[in-house]
């Protein structure tokens with residue numbers, strides 16, 4: 001008997017789940033004998049549902065933060081159920097990287113096809129992530145732009161928010177060792193990503209694939225004032241890879257030690273850390289995908 005659990009985060013960014021729940025139920029009824037719907041009420045509920053799930057498939061209606069919680073639970077299971085994604089967050093980097101449409105009705109249609117891809121999961125110390133670890137908050141700041149400002153100012157709104165944040169931020173000192181590289185110095189921003197899409201910018205790491213067994217690292221030099229604006233503009237134009245002073249490489253495992261605890265962005269959630277050990281667990285998570 002095939003069972004499916006649907007986990008809905010009713011607080012996720014663009015949630016309009018009531019509009020498309022009937023369509024989701026209809027599609028799932030064709031595939032599963034039993035469907036259960038649960039709603040997260042607070043931080044950590046996704047981990048609990050992922051850890052205790054007893055079903056063949058789990059569908060997450062939410063953003064990257066909710067998916068990350070559910071995956072942290074699923075990774076504690078012996079047998080990992082298939083994951084379906086109905087993107088309802090503000091960023092949705094995993095959905096973008098898997099070419100899952102951001103329109104919920106189109107994302108529901110992806111589930112009909114039964115195309116499942118095994119993708120990589122990242123491990124940061126003792127927890128898992130599905131997309132991104134950034135040290136320094138520019139990717140978050142760019143994405144935190146209010147929707148009214150976006151409508152009024154277009155891309156300039158992203159530019160000003162990113163640059164404003166970058167100007168205020170203090171640089172940090174790091175020591176980094178990976179399987180193929182060692183580096184140390186001062187930086188204002190380090191971005192590690194499993195995916196091509198970072199903070200909703202699909203062209204950030206153009207060659208990254210969700211199942212290539214590696215993550216990309218981008219290490220910026222220190223920057224302040226006008227230089228901060230310059231880097232944000234290059235990121236938004238999708239041209240940052242051409243900058244020689246920005247180091248970019250790919251690896252399977254890296255250790256990073258910061259001189260003091262610093263603000264991190266892990267799959268869109270704010271955290272803090274000083275000693276970071278990050279590795280890729282290749283092709284471990286079965287996900288409904290459109291290719």
Ligand SMILES: Nc1ncnc2c1ncn2[C@@H]1O[C@H](COP(=O)(O)OP(=O)(O)OP(=O)(O)O)[C@@H](O)[C@H]1O
Nearest residue numbers: 013040041043062063064065066089090091092268
């Ligand atoms: N009912 C709830 N109320 C408030 N927060 C919740 C609730 N349920 C879950 N959460 C928390 O909300 C966090 C963010 O959710 P999610 O990532 O889905 O939305 P988002 O931040 O809008 O999207 P994205 O990560 O794509 O930007 C999750 O990490 C989870 O801990």
